[in-house]
Amino acid sequence: MNFSGKTAVVTGGSRGLGRAICRKLAAGGANVVFSYAGNTAAAQETVKELEDMGAEVRAVQGDVADSEAVRTLMDTAVKEFGHIHILVNNAGITRDGLAMMMKEEDFDAVIDTNLKGTFLCMKAVSRIMLRQKYGRIVNLSSVVGLHGNAGQVNYAASKAGVIGMTKSLAKELAAKGITVNAVAPGFITTDMTSALPEAARTALLATIPMARLGAAEDVAAAVAFLAGDASAYITGQVLGVDGGMGM
Ligand code: NDP
Numbered sequence: 001m002n003f004s005g006k007t008a009v010v011t012g013g014s015r016g017l018g019r020a021i022c023r024k025l026a027a028g029g030a031n032v033v034f035s036y037a038g039n040t041a042a043a044q045e046t047v048k049e050l051e052d053m054g055a056e057v058r059a060v061q062g063d064v065a066d067s068e069a070v071r072t073l074m075d076t077a078v079k080e081f082g083h084i085h086i087l088v089n090n091a092g093i094t095r096d097g098l099a100m101m102m103k104e105e106d107f108d109a110v111i112d113t114n115l116k117g118t119f120l121c122m123k124a125v126s127r128i129m130l131r132q133k134y135g136r137i138v139n140l141s142s143v144v145g146l147h148g149n150a151g152q153v154n155y156a157a158s159k160a161g162v163i164g165m166t167k168s169l170a171k172e173l174a175a176k177g178i179t180v181n182a183v184a185p186g187f188i189t190t191d192m193t194s195a196l197p198e199a200a201r202t203a204l205l206a207t208i209p210m211a212r213l214g215a216a217e218d219v220a221a222a223v224a225f226l227a228g229d230a231s232a233y234i235t236g237q238v239l240g241v242d243g244g245m246g247m
Helices: 016-027 040-052 067-081 104-132 143-147 153-176 198-205 216-227
Strands: 007-010 031-036 057-061 086-089 135-140 178-185 238-241
Touching: 007 016, 007 067, 016 031, 016 040, 016 086, 016 216, 031 040, 031 067, 040 057, 057 067, 067 104, 086 104, 086 216, 104 135, 104 153, 104 178, 135 153, 135 216, 143 153, 143 178, 143 238, 153 178, 178 216, 216 238
Parallel strands: 007 031, 007 086, 031 057, 086 135, 135 178, 178 238
Antiparallel strands: none
8 A cells, every 4th residue: 555645634543443544554654643532641652653664643632523623633734744635534432331221421422422523524624635636534434333233322323324424425525536435344352342241252253254353454454445546436335344244
């Protein structure tokens, strides 16, 4: 993958999939600006990893659900590197619970971060990408957004919403050299899934035809494909990265 001369903004780049995505884009030569919620130690580790690879990297703390913070993130990228060619909407959270027990604030928090955060970032880069007549937007959805999951009405709604937004914005921007796609990971080993109890993990494994959890690099490779020039004629699509779960 060749991303030299390109600038990528990745939300939630301090840990997990976001960090692997930053690493993959930087390995291809991209300048990387990533955001994180509050884990400064993890963000500094990502910065060090990328700098050790010889990449240009900037970390910006800020909530993706806050439009001012999103503006600061995008302004930083433009001020430092002049353009934003790639946006990866990766920041996400879970607040699981059965629907009848779910607190309203847990519903709102997940929708705000996962869905509204994705909207705010896409809105902020659209104008920049339109001026350039070039852009690649890749949104992190989930197998749960396609098929649902008990205990995750909030998360499933947010990730199904991400798919609807992906297809809608893809239609708005298709004629302008800007593609908008989503990846739908299955169960990938990160902090988010390490919280699962052992019994749930075993039950999950039984539903994955490839009989293993995915690695962050599996997702990063799919994101990099959709962020690159090899996918120039692909837009509005949802690429499953799930070991066959979603078949
Ligand atoms: P992690 O919990 O490991 O990391 C989440 C990242 O998002 C961190 O960098 C965190 O920052 C950041 N973040 C969280 N909330 C906000 C916010 N409000 N504003 C800015 N940044 C924020 O998650 P994963 O790497 O597992 O997941 C990444 C994405 O992939 C998510 O959208 C998730 O829903 C999706 N996904 C993950 C799957 C999996 O199996 N892991 C499966 C399907 C989809 P900080 O470090 O500061 O907390």
